[in-house]
Amino acid sequence: MSTLTQDDKKRAVARKAIDFVPDDSIIGVGTGSTVNFFIDELARIKARIDGCVSSSDASTARLKAHGIPVYELSSVGELQVYIDGADEVNHSLHMIKGGGGALTREKIVASAAREFICIADEAKYVSKLGAFPVAVEVIPMARSVVARELVHLGGHPELRQGFTTDNGNLILDVHDLDILKPLEMETAINQIAGVVCCGIFARQHAHVLLLGADDGVKVIR
Numbered sequence: 001m002s003t004l005t006q007d008d009k010k011r012a013v014a015r016k017a018i019d020f021v022p023d024d025s026i027i028g029v030g031t032g033s034t035v036n037f038f039i040d041e042l043a044r045i046k047a048r049i050d051g052c053v054s055s056s057d058a059s060t061a062r063l064k065a066h067g068i069p070v071y072e073l074s075s076v077g078e079l080q081v082y083i084d085g086a087d088e089v090n091h092s093l094h095m096i097k098g099g100g101g102a103l104t105r106e107k108i109v110a111s112a113a114r115e116f117i118c119i120a121d122e123a124k125y126v127s128k129l130g131a132f133p134v135a136v137e138v139i140p141m142a143r144s145v146v147a148r149e150l151v152h153l154g155g156h157p158e159l160r161q162g163f164t165t166d167n168g169n170l171i172l173d174v175h176d177l178d179i180l181k182p183l184e185m186e187t188a189i190n191q192i193a194g195v196v197c198c199g200i201f202a203r204q205h206a207h208v209l210l211l212g213a214d215d216g217v218k219v220i221r
């Protein structure tokens with residue numbers, strides 16, 4: 001029986017991720033509870049980095065509270081690493097993200113990085129994506145039209161109640177999608193007019209997965 005809690009595993013992968021932070025670099029930082037542990041670890045070594053590019057207002061606030069400089073993405077060049085959590089990750093390191101609603105900025109910052117380091121606990125490691133609903137960020141006026149298209153793709157969209165993204169948009173959480181080919185499903189959703197971004201990260205897949213398990217942190221490439 002496991003003696004480690006899910007938070008223990010999140011903390012362990014957050015600590016391990018520090019090994020992937022290059023000296024004198026600006027790194028991309030994701031969003032969520034696992035990333036919050038990572039930001040707290042990063043604070044301990046902040047003297048050896050130049051700063052971060054953040055993927056959400058929440059992560060920006062936490063970084064700044066630790067005295068870590070936060071830069072605009074447009075003012076920096078290519079990032080060496082982007083470190084973020086996931087809601088699900090498969091064996092090809094494709095992910096579902098967006099449980100926290102920060103998917104668009106996460107995908108943008110990830111796209112600017114050479115390497116995506118995913119930090120997650122083992123409950124999120126799956127052979128097939130889709131048990132976790134796919135978040136789709138939509139322009140508010142397109143909510144119904146996008147929802148109908150998502151039904152055509154086989155999903156059951158549900159509006160995330162009382163939630164607005166950092167970009168002022170809405171989130172549809174899409175249940176029951178049959179994601180046999182993550183890249184194809186990501187592309188199909190992205191092509192719907194009114195969609196800003198979807199939470200399938202197949203194009204911006206992870207390069208390294210740090211997986212928190214009962215017997216320690218596994219490094220999967």
Ligand SMILES: O=C(CO)[C@H](O)[C@H](O)COP(=O)(O)O
Nearest residue numbers: 032033034085098099100102
């Ligand atoms: O994609 C995300 C936020 O948009 C998060 O990375 C994802 O939801 C995982 O969060 P947590 O570490 O809290 O389980």
